[in-house]
Amino acid sequence: MKRIGILGSGIVGQTLANGFLKHGYEVMIGTGDVTKLAEWKTNAGEKASSGSFSDAAVFGDLIILSVKGTAALEGIKKAGASNLAGKTVIDTTNPIADAPAENGVLRFFTGLDESLMEMEQKAYPEIHFVKAFNSVGNPFMVNPQFPGGKPTMFICGNWDAAKAEVTAILDQFGWETEDMGKAEGARAIEPLCMLWCIPGLLRNQWTHAFKLLKL
Numbered sequence: 001m002k003r004i005g006i007l008g009s010g011i012v013g014q015t016l017a018n019g020f021l022k023h024g025y026e027v028m029i030g031t032g033d034v035t036k037l038a039e040w041k042t043n044a045g046e047k048a049s050s051g052s053f054s055d056a057a058v059f060g061d062l063i064i065l066s067v068k069g070t071a072a073l074e075g076i077k078k079a080g081a082s083n084l085a086g087k088t089v090i091d092t093t094n095p096i097a098d099a100p101a102e103n104g105v106l107r108f109f110t111g112l113d114e115s116l117m118e119m120e121q122k123a124y125p126e127i128h129f130v131k132a133f134n135s136v137g138n139p140f141m142v143n144p145q146f147p148g149g150k151p152t153m154f155i156c157g158n159w160d161a162a163k164a165e166v167t168a169i170l171d172q173f174g175w176e177t178e179d180m181g182k183a184e185g186a187r188a189i190e191p192l193c194m195l196w197c198i199p200g201l202l203r204n205q206w207t208h209a210f211k212l213l214k215l
């Protein structure tokens with residue numbers, strides 16, 4: 001039985017926590033303010049707990065990074081690099097800037113030849129980052145049901161064993177997985193968040209996911 005440590009108490013952290021609990025894992029959510037999680041903990045059952053960022057990092061065999069993009073590096077620092085060394089960290093974050101969207105297009109603080117996950121991997125080379133869950137809205141992260149069948153989750157990262165671990169989780173969570181290579185693949189996967197949000201920001205349409213069609 002795997003123990004999952006979640007760094008981030010927002011809607012993504014709570015949604016994935018509930019998904020892992022549903023699939024029988026033990027979960028601890030790490031936050032700077034545990035009072036935010038009182039209601040979640042009451043409803044989540046005995047396999048759920050909360051603590052600090054470093055408590056969750058120590059607890060988890062596998063870690064989810066689900067903090068605000070501008071705070072991703074800070075969140076990892078608070079969790080403690082040594083607590084995360086050698087562990088698979090699923091990076092759900094997006095480099096969304098603190099600036100308004102332009103005609104429905106979010107602004108990023110990264111350029112086309114860089115990505116947030118590469119910054120994280122460079123700052124913490126001993127952590128096994130895998131990008132995933134960043135290109136879909138939280139209501140569809142766990143066992144989504146679409147008439148067109150299973151949607152596609154694009155993943156990337158430098159560590160093949162970590163990507164295999166994440167692929168097995170995505171299988172449980174009802175996704176097909178496409179491996180887009182090493183950490184540089186995040187330069188393409190992170191902006192899918194922009195594309196996913198455009199129909200929502202322009203027309204209030206938020207109920208979709210990406211699928212890669214193949215021959």
Ligand SMILES: NC(=O)c1ccc[n+]([C@@H]2O[C@H](COP(=O)([O-])OP(=O)(O)OC[C@H]3O[C@@H](n4cnc5c(N)ncnc54)[C@H](OP(=O)(O)O)[C@@H]3O)[C@@H](O)[C@H]2O)c1
Pocket residue numbers: 007008009010011012013030031032033036066067068069071074075078092093094095096133134135136137138139
């Ligand atoms: N919302 C979605 O549907 C969605 C979908 C795909 C990907 N994402 C990405 O997933 C990530 C989480 O999104 P979200 O909507 O759940 O929440 P969010 O509002 O983007 O982030 C909330 C989390 O960020 C943490 N945080 C903020 N400033 C911090 C700092 N200085 N140091 C450490 N932690 C800090 C908060 O910590 P505390 O717990 O201490 O408050 C909280 O846990 C984001 O990067 C987002 O782009 C979101």
